[in-house]
Amino acid sequence: MQTAIILCGGRSARFGRDKALLEIDGTPMIARMIERVSSAVDDIIIAARDRAQGEDIAEAIPDDVQIVYDSVAGYGPIAGILAGLSASGSRYSICLACDLPYINPDVIGALFECAEENNSDAAIPQHQNGALEPLHAVYSRAMITACRDAMGKKEHTIRGTISLLDRVVFVPAESLRSFDPDLRTFLNVNYPEDLGAVT
Numbered sequence: 001m002q003t004a005i006i007l008c009g010g011r012s013a014r015f016g017r018d019k020a021l022l023e024i025d026g027t028p029m030i031a032r033m034i035e036r037v038s039s040a041v042d043d044i045i046i047a048a049r050d051r052a053q054g055e056d057i058a059e060a061i062p063d064d065v066q067i068v069y070d071s072v073a074g075y076g077p078i079a080g081i082l083a084g085l086s087a088s089g090s091r092y093s094i095c096l097a098c099d100l101p102y103i104n105p106d107v108i109g110a111l112f113e114c115a116e117e118n119n120s121d122a123a124i125p126q127h128q129n130g131a132l133e134p135l136h137a138v139y140s141r142a143m144i145t146a147c148r149d150a151m152g153k154k155e156h157t158i159r160g161t162i163s164l165l166d167r168v169v170f171v172p173a174e175s176l177r178s179f180d181p182d183l184r185t186f187l188n189v190n191y192p193e194d195l196g197a198v199t
Contacts, residue, residue, distance in 0.1 A: 002112055003093040004041040005084030006033055007077055007135060008057060009049035009070050019189055020057055020098040028060040029189070033096065033103055040105035040112075041094070045087050047080035049073065076156050077135060082147035085139065092116065097135040097188060104185035107176050111138045114171050121146075121165040125186070127173045133186055134158040142166070 008020040008030060020030040027035075034044055046067045048054040054067045068087045070079040081095050092115050094108055115123035121142040125133040135158070142165055150161040162168060173183060 001043065001090045002041045003043040003045060003088040003090040004037045004108070005045045005047055005081070005088065005093050005095045006030065006037075006098050007047045007080040007084070007095060008053065008098040009047055009077070009080045018053070018056070020053075021060060022099075022189070024101055029101060030057055030098055031060050032101055033098065034061055034065060036103050036105060037094075037096070037108060040108040043088070043090065045084050045093075047084040049080075072151065075151065077158060078147050078150055078156065078161055081139070081158075081161075082144060082151070085141060085144045085147070088141075092138050092140055094138045095135060099189040100136065100185065100187070101189065102184035102187050103136075104180045106179035107185045110176060110179055111136075111171060114138070114169055115140065118167070118169045120167045120169045122162060122168045123171050124162065124168060125173045125176065126170040132159065132162075132170070133173070134162060136186060 022029045024032060044065050046057060046065060048057055048067055049070050054069060058067060068083040070083055072079045085093055092112055094111060096103060111123045115138040121140045122137060124137040146161050146164040149164055155161060177183060
């Protein structure tokens, strides 16, 4: 069993409004992502920042998609990852930012396979310049403890949380071009002008 956790708890400060509900070709981004990832996973969990956001999102998604909430308000993506992984019944779950309109199910499958074959705590894409994609990555249940420990230490960065894991595989992003030649799976929408790249 494999689970996708879509993190919607960010404030979208740079964009100016909730990106999860941003419509692209008439479809809310969160619904678009659910449709694209559903072929690659058995279960989908939405991690919202609070019940007010959860109620808004619930109107845009299928009834059978579970919504969970950050246990610590305003803490950031670590709290969302913790909430999602705690609700997941899978050994491995992929954690995804909610603003990835071209998320690629074949890339998701490759990341799950990498994590499983290496018996790792995480499989995280890494670009040639060293930049990581921690919100497009597969995590084992060991990440639950890492998130709790990080929050106990007031650590707010995902990179700091990842450093608490024992076995992390950094997957060269270039190796994923066989599934997604232009690596559009990593294209995210941070600013309104980024919508020009979404066609």
